[in-house]
Amino acid sequence: MSLATYSTDDWTTVDQSAVYHNLDRYPCAQNCVRNVNQQIWDVRESKHCQSYGCVCSESTQGLNFQAGLSNVTSCVGKSCNQKAITNTAIAIFADLCLVSALSSSRPSTKSGKIFIITSAGYPNTTQCAKFVMNGCVDENGIRNEPNCGPRKKSPNWEAYKGVADQRNCTTPECLCSGPNFDLTFGTAYDAGIRFCGMRPSTASLPNPELDDMMNVIATDCASYSYPPRNYTYHYSGKPPGSEDNKGVPLDAKVQIGLGAGGILIALASLYISARVYWLMLRA
Numbered sequence: 001m002s003l004a005t006y007s008t009d010d011w012t013t014v015d016q017s018a019v020y021h022n023l024d025r026y027p028c029a030q031n032c033v034r035n036v037n038q039q040i041w042d043v044r045e046s047k048h049c050q051s052y053g054c055v056c057s058e059s060t061q062g063l064n065f066q067a068g069l070s071n072v073t074s075c076v077g078k079s080c081n082q083k084a085i086t087n088t089a090i091a092i093f094a095d096l097c098l099v100s101a102l103s104s105s106r107p108s109t110k111s112g113k114i115f116i117i118t119s120a121g122y123p124n125t126t127q128c129a130k131f132v133m134n135g136c137v138d139e140n141g142i143r144n145e146p147n148c149g150p151r152k153k154s155p156n157w158e159a160y161k162g163v164a165d166q167r168n169c170t171t172p173e174c175l176c177s178g179p180n181f182d183l184t185f186g187t188a189y190d191a192g193i194r195f196c197g198m199r200p201s202t203a204s205l206p207n208p209e210l211d212d213m214m215n216v217i218a219t220d221c222a223s224y225s226y227p228p229r230n231y232t233y234h235y236s237g238k239p240p241g242s243e244d245n246k247g248v249p250l251d252a253k254v255q256i257g258l259g260a261g262g263i264l265i266a267l268a269s270l271y272i273s274a275r276v277y278w279l280m281l282r283a
Helices: 011-016 027-034 063-080 083-105 127-134 172-176 180-196 208-223
Strands: 256-258 263-265
Touching: 011 027, 027 063, 027 083, 063 083, 083 208, 127 180, 127 208, 172 180, 172 208, 180 208
Parallel strands: none
Antiparallel strands: 256 263
16 A cells, blocks of 8 residues: 655745744744755655655654754754754744644634634533634624533623634734734633633643633634744732742643644644743743
């Protein structure tokens, strides 16, 4: 039986990606990322990688991806001679693979009046988390989603139509780009308290319902080429039984893997080791 072919998006178009252009401040690193495919010899195809699927090991942490990560690290280290730039290039290389995978797996959405969060993992969130994200409505504002609803019917809950509607966002850029994601995070967290009684999530006392919901929102943003770098939300006091938490490294929380035809993203956000820190909710 022959092996399946890689996904065919050409790596040489990487410089058309908004994620890649985060390297515009560091010209010394750009060629290292743009030309990394020429440094990866793929045994499966007996040639250097040409596609995203080959470079990224189809978005697993496979041999080709590891070879690319090693080459980017070495090349940028020599070209730029600054550890901070090397770490940025590593993160962007990982983001390019991540965005490619999530973009290809994101369910198609219809154009309507309301932006709907649809990323992988959404069906597995709680009924109340679904209500927080999308208000149980479709793109036209009709409340018709089954197994979805608030646990706490706060005043005017019927008028709530999800995070994007609360922020008056009809585009991924409004919901996800740069500091907009912090606002989205805060809006989702506040709605979680109001309609679900969600408590904060810390390293010593995690709240899977909140973590899974934020993972879905972050995954959706990444699928539109807006992978969040880091995000924070501040609150007063601390949940009973928790400890003070000053931040948790992403590589201690998150890893990417690919199962039989589906993307598996672990708890929290979206990055591989060598990412910047995701600051957890602070007590």
